[in-house]
Amino acid sequence: MAKPRLKIIPLGGLGEIGKNMVVMEYENDIIIIDAGLMFPEEEMLGIDLVIPDISYLLERREKIRGIVITHGHEDHIGALPYLLPQLKAPVYSTKLTQGLISVKLKERKALSEAVLNVIPPNGQFTLGKFRVEFFPVCHSIPDSVGLIIYTPIGIMVHSGDFKLDYTPVSGKPTDLSRLAQLGAQGVLLLLSDSTYAELPGYTPSERVVGETLDHIMADAPGRVIVTTFSSLISRIQQVIDSAAKYQRRVFIVGHSMSNTTRMALELGYLNAPDGILARLDELKGMPHNKVVFITTGSQGEPTSALVRMANRDHRQVHILRGDTIVISATPIPGNEGLINRTLDNLFKQGAQVLYSKVAQVHVHGHGSQEELKLLLNLAKPKFFVPIHGEYRHLSLHAKLAQSVGVPADNTFVLEDGDVLEIGPEASKITGKIPSGNVYVDGLSVGDIGSVVIRNRRMLSKDGIVVVIIAVNRQSGKLVGRPDIVSRGFVDTRESKDMLDESRDLVARILDHSGARPAEWSFINTKVRDTLNKFYYEQTKRRPMILPFMVKV
Numbered sequence: 001m002a003k004p005r006l007k008i009i010p011l012g013g014l015g016e017i018g019k020n021m022v023v024m025e026y027e028n029d030i031i032i033i034d035a036g037l038m039f040p041e042e043e044m045l046g047i048d049l050v051i052p053d054i055s056y057l058l059e060r061r062e063k064i065r066g067i068v069i070t071h072g073h074e075d076h077i078g079a080l081p082y083l084l085p086q087l088k089a090p091v092y093s094t095k096l097t098q099g100l101i102s103v104k105l106k107e108r109k110a111l112s113e114a115v116l117n118v119i120p121p122n123g124q125f126t127l128g129k130f131r132v133e134f135f136p137v138c139h140s141i142p143d144s145v146g147l148i149i150y151t152p153i154g155i156m157v158h159s160g161d162f163k164l165d166y167t168p169v170s171g172k173p174t175d176l177s178r179l180a181q182l183g184a185q186g187v188l189l190l191l192s193d194s195t196y197a198e199l200p201g202y203t204p205s206e207r208v209v210g211e212t213l214d215h216i217m218a219d220a221p222g223r224v225i226v227t228t229f230s231s232l233i234s235r236i237q238q239v240i241d242s243a244a245k246y247q248r249r250v251f252i253v254g255h256s257m258s259n260t261t262r263m264a265l266e267l268g269y270l271n272a273p274d275g276i277l278a279r280l281d282e283l284k285g286m287p288h289n290k291v292v293f294i295t296t297g298s299q300g301e302p303t304s305a306l307v308r309m310a311n312r313d314h315r316q317v318h319i320l321r322g323d324t325i326v327i328s329a330t331p332i333p334g335n336e337g338l339i340n341r342t343l344d345n346l347f348k349q350g351a352q353v354l355y356s357k358v359a360q361v362h363v364h365g366h367g368s369q370e371e372l373k374l375l376l377n378l379a380k381p382k383f384f385v386p387i388h389g390e391y392r393h394l395s396l397h398a399k400l401a402q403s404v405g406v407p408a409d410n411t412f413v414l415e416d417g418d419v420l421e422i423g424p425e426a427s428k429i430t431g432k433i434p435s436g437n438v439y440v441d442g443l444s445v446g447d448i449g450s451v452v453i454r455n456r457r458m459l460s461k462d463g464i465v466v467v468i469i470a471v472n473r474q475s476g477k478l479v480g481r482p483d484i485v486s487r488g489f490v491d492t493r494e495s496k497d498m499l500d501e502s503r504d505l506v507a508r509i510l511d512h513s514g515a516r517p518a519e520w521s522f523i524n525t526k527v528r529d530t531l532n533k534f535y536y537e538q539t540k541r542r543p544m545i546l547p548f549m550v551k552v
């Protein structure tokens with residue numbers, strides 16, 4: 001009888017940045033690692049968020065022993081409010097991560113049913129046949145961990161997101177000695193963060209940003225407005241520390257930024273000297289060079305406080321000439337357009353804007369090539385799977401692994417949905433399961449298919465034409481000429497003749513077809529085909545055509 005094998009199935013984060021999720025399955029036990037979201041690309045019109053497709057998991061719900069979360073960033077916890085009510089599995093994370101998950105679940109009213117277990121950064125717990133041990137890693141958020149997973153066939157290591165900062169602002173440096181011990185014991189599989197596998201050398205320490213912030217706080221003639229992710233707690237700490245040094249008071253602006261900082265203060269992951277945090281109603285009359293704002297909007301999100309300020313649409317804070325604005329984050333790919341628009345609007349209002357292209361106001365939280373190699377050298381895995389990254393990141397990371405001695409046959413560049421079966425001696429890709437994007441649009445989850453997005457793209461490009469066809473209720477005969485209403489297609493005054501001609505065309509084909517109302521589907525197709533062809537000949541555009549029947 002064949003020995004049971006361990007399956008590794010990435011459901012998100014491989015071949016893309018975001019919506020990280022890896023499934024580990026052994027006989028009757030499944031554990032899920034991370035449940036992240038991805039921000040939509042610009043062509044996904046009207047979509048707020050993207051989360052992993054979990055249909056594979058829903059079919060095996062009784063096997064799921066738990067969801068293990070490595071840290072509190074959106075691309076690792078953001079899908080939980082949508083997926084947890086379906087999966088109904090207990091969640092395991094460190095304390096700060098649990099705090100951030102609670103904030104998210106509360107916003108979506110999914111907190112009361114959730115089972116959230118807090119595990120210390122070097123704690124252990126058992127989930128079915130898996131024993132999971134956390135080990136601290138350094139990342140841009142405190143309380144980040146990697147995972148050591150003891151399975152019946154060997155030890156697996158999941159790096160989480162990590163870098164090797166020896167002087168982190170908050171949180172612990174990556175526990176290299178634990179990894180070295182494991183390497184000596186024998187690691188069967190390493191899954192490791194590939195986000196910055198393109199960059200040679202080492203990622204600079206967070207301290208560098210602290211120094212830049214100090215200069216800015218000291219030299220800025222007026223107010224300083226720092227924008228970053230609300231989950232970048234160590235960055236918020238650096239801003240508070242730096243403001244304190246130069247006797248500036250700190251105003252936290254915006255919903256998610258306020259919720260997160262309050263939670264982090266309560267749990268002790270943020271420290272603010274007495275009297276440094278201020279309420280917005282204290283702002284009036286305060287000298288400008290004594291003021292710092294911390295807010296969201298580093299990605300140009302339309303509803304964020306910074307974008308509102310940039311568009312003169314924020315109720316309490318307006319941009320003033322002499323303000324210094326610090327964008328302390330790197331653009332997530334796909335957001336560049338929104339971010340650049342925001343930068344332009346801020347410059348227009350006379351603010352000085354500092355962002356990572358012009359000043360060292362941000363370092364990212366992922367290891368560069370030398371750090372990735374060091375981890376590989378310590379863990380000495382038999383098999384290697386690069387995770388967290390687009391295809392080129394994963395490929396480059398696989399090459400790095402080979403350069404430090406992992407055989408090419410033992411490195412697997414997987415894509416979402418690939419099933420990798422790990423055995424003690426050999427591993428191979430044995431299948432593919434459904435995976436992909438589930439779109440979240442406002443309040444609805446998952447019922448937005450790619451057809452909807454294609455339609456939206458079409459509407460935004462070439463507009464819409466509605467054809468109103470009136471027929472007699474009794475005889476089913478056409479009444480008068482069809483009406484045509486268009487939006488976003490052509491200038492209706494300039495193109496009046498062309499549109500008129502298309503009305504005649506529809507009238508003619510309806511007469512010829514001799515179709516009765518019962519054959520509406522036939523009329524529908526006929527009208528669409530005819531107009532599609534006609535409009536394309538006339539305008540080289542393909543508007544969406546919607547025939548509409550009214551009985552009179």
Ligand SMILES: [Zn+2]
Pocket residue numbers: 071073139161365
């Ligand atoms: Zn992260």
Ligand SMILES: [Zn+2]
Pocket residue numbers: 020073075076161388
């Ligand atoms: Zn991440």
